[in-house]
Amino acid sequence: MVFLIECILNQNSRDIGAASYKAMNVKVINLCMKYHVGMVQIPCPEMTCLGFGRERKPGQSIRDILDTESGRRCCADLARIVGGRIKEYIASGNKVLAVLGGNPESPGCAVHYDGDTGRKLSGQSGIFMQALFRELSRIKIDVPFLGIRDCRSDWLASDLQSLELFFRDR
Numbered sequence: 562m563v564f565l566i567e568c569i570l571n572q573n574s575r576d577i578g579a580a581s582y583k584a585m586n587v588k589v590i591n592l593c594m595k596y597h598v599g600m601v602q603i604p605c606p607e608m609t610c611l612g613f614g615r616e617r618k619p620g621q622s623i624r625d626i627l628d629t630e631s632g633r634r635c636c637a638d639l640a641r642i643v644g645g646r647i648k649e650y651i652a653s654g655n656k657v658l659a660v661l662g663g664n665p666e667s668p669g670c671a672v673h674y675d676g677d678t679g680r681k682l683s684g685q686s687g688i689f690m691q692a693l694f695r696e697l698s699r700i701k702i703d704v705p706f707l708g709i710r711d712c713r714s715d716w717l718a719s720d721l722q723s724l725e726l727f728f729r730d731r
């Protein structure tokens with residue numbers, strides 16, 4: 562199985578104007594179906610921490626507000642829940658292949674690597690993804706984080722190709 566961000570399965574969770582598809586990213590879903598990979602939806606951290614309207618002061622970005630003490634705490638709380646769920650699945654004999662994150666500019670879910678090993682996230686990553694990475698490290702779970710960049714068709718094509726190779730190898 563993979564743990565994937567809420568908006569891959571439901572683009573309606575995105576901020577107004579940020580959806581790339583009308584309802585869902587069918588290409589990612591089809592790939593999971595093709596390789597019989599279960600999908601566990603991670604609740605959208607922006608909606609969890611800020612509500613659907615992403616309430617914030619004028620001039621404040623979503624990242625600004627997620628990157629505050631209370632925003633980081635909220636992301637850490639969600640990361641603990643998701644980390645606990647991943648741990649339970651693994652303890653029950655399931656194979657969690659990856660965490661699928663979001664676009665490079667996503668305040669909550671961007672995936673950027675620190676170095677070229679592809680195993681450590683940098684501070685450019687979304688605030689929630691960093692929290693989840695820390696939580697998984699804390700509970701000693703090593704699961705790769707893969708960005709699914711659907712804001713550009715060429716990036717998505719490249720990410721789908723990598724994901725298919727990744728699934729094929731497992």
Ligand code: SF4
Binds near residue numbers: 575604606663668670
């Ligand atoms: S915060 Fe994450 S799950 Fe929510 S809309 Fe943005 S990329 Fe998707």
